[in-house]
Amino acid sequence: MDIIGGGIAGLALAGILDPERFAVTLHEQRPELPSVGTTLAMWAGAQAAIARLRLLDQLRDAGTKLASGALRDPSGQAMLSMEGDTLLGIPRPALLKLLDSAVPTTVQRVTGRVERLPRDSWLTVGADGVHSVVRRTHWGSRAVARPTPVLAVRGVIPGNPSPEDVGEYWGRGNLFGLAPAGEGTNWYASFRSGPGPDQVDVPEALDTTRRLFSGHAAAVQHVLAQATAETTLAQRIWIAPPLARYTRRNVVLIGDAAHAMTPNLAAEPANP
């Protein structure tokens, strides 16, 4: 079996398959695991999958429990509060490292970008993300990912936020989130920017974020005042349109190759 893509989905699959039953080749274009990245929020379902890989304790050690938070209006007023220990924030590089450690040594690793899919494989798994080559090859050019008018801007600043500021601030066509991450604060903003180039200019995106959220709560202003272009990532969000089926003959799509979504997990927003 060939798994194309060693991101979250590909590594998790390679880690869960019984080496006694499956001879697996894992193809990943990146020569090394990433060392930088922001925090990924993981709900109970994702944590249950990690538990099946027997990595839950290590995940909890590496992550930050988000015990309370709220959905807020732009002024910070809570609309819906959340208590409990269901949500965990984990730095993406730490998650990838953990998943990578669960891949059995019997899995054959091939480093390099796959452009032409293996012909003799009895099963090809497309775990190659939103711009999936597997999807394009087997579902055709009409199924390829398309850009949305949404930008995601995110980063980490030093210092934990006050517990009463943690959560997501929902405005009209935009959202801003902040939560503790280790010794720092993980923040993210998402908003419609209109169609534009795929390469996003980070200082410009940060300026736009500051302007768009200038009427938001003091906690949001505080984060954006601390953020610098060097500690900020900005990207256009792409989605992979839904397919009637995610399998075709001996090919299957998983993860973002199957269903990459916008940050609100919803359908593609209409153009402003």
Ligand SMILES: Cc1cc2nc3c(=O)[nH]c(=O)nc-3n(C[C@H](O)[C@H](O)[C@H](O)COP(=O)(O)OP(=O)(O)OC[C@H]3O[C@@H](n4cnc5c(N)ncnc54)[C@H](O)[C@@H]3O)c2cc1C
């Ligand atoms: C801004 C943003 C914030 C997000 N926040 C969260 C969050 O808080 N919680 C959450 O659960 N999800 C979040 N997501 C979604 C989450 O990041 C994705 O769903 C997840 O990364 C998908 O994993 P994947 O393995 O399917 O794809 P990817 O992570 O894209 O991995 C694909 C892998 O395949 C490799 N690859 C691609 N093409 C080839 C090729 N041709 N040959 C060889 N290798 C190839 C890539 O190098 C990569 O390693 C967020 C997404 C974005 C954009």
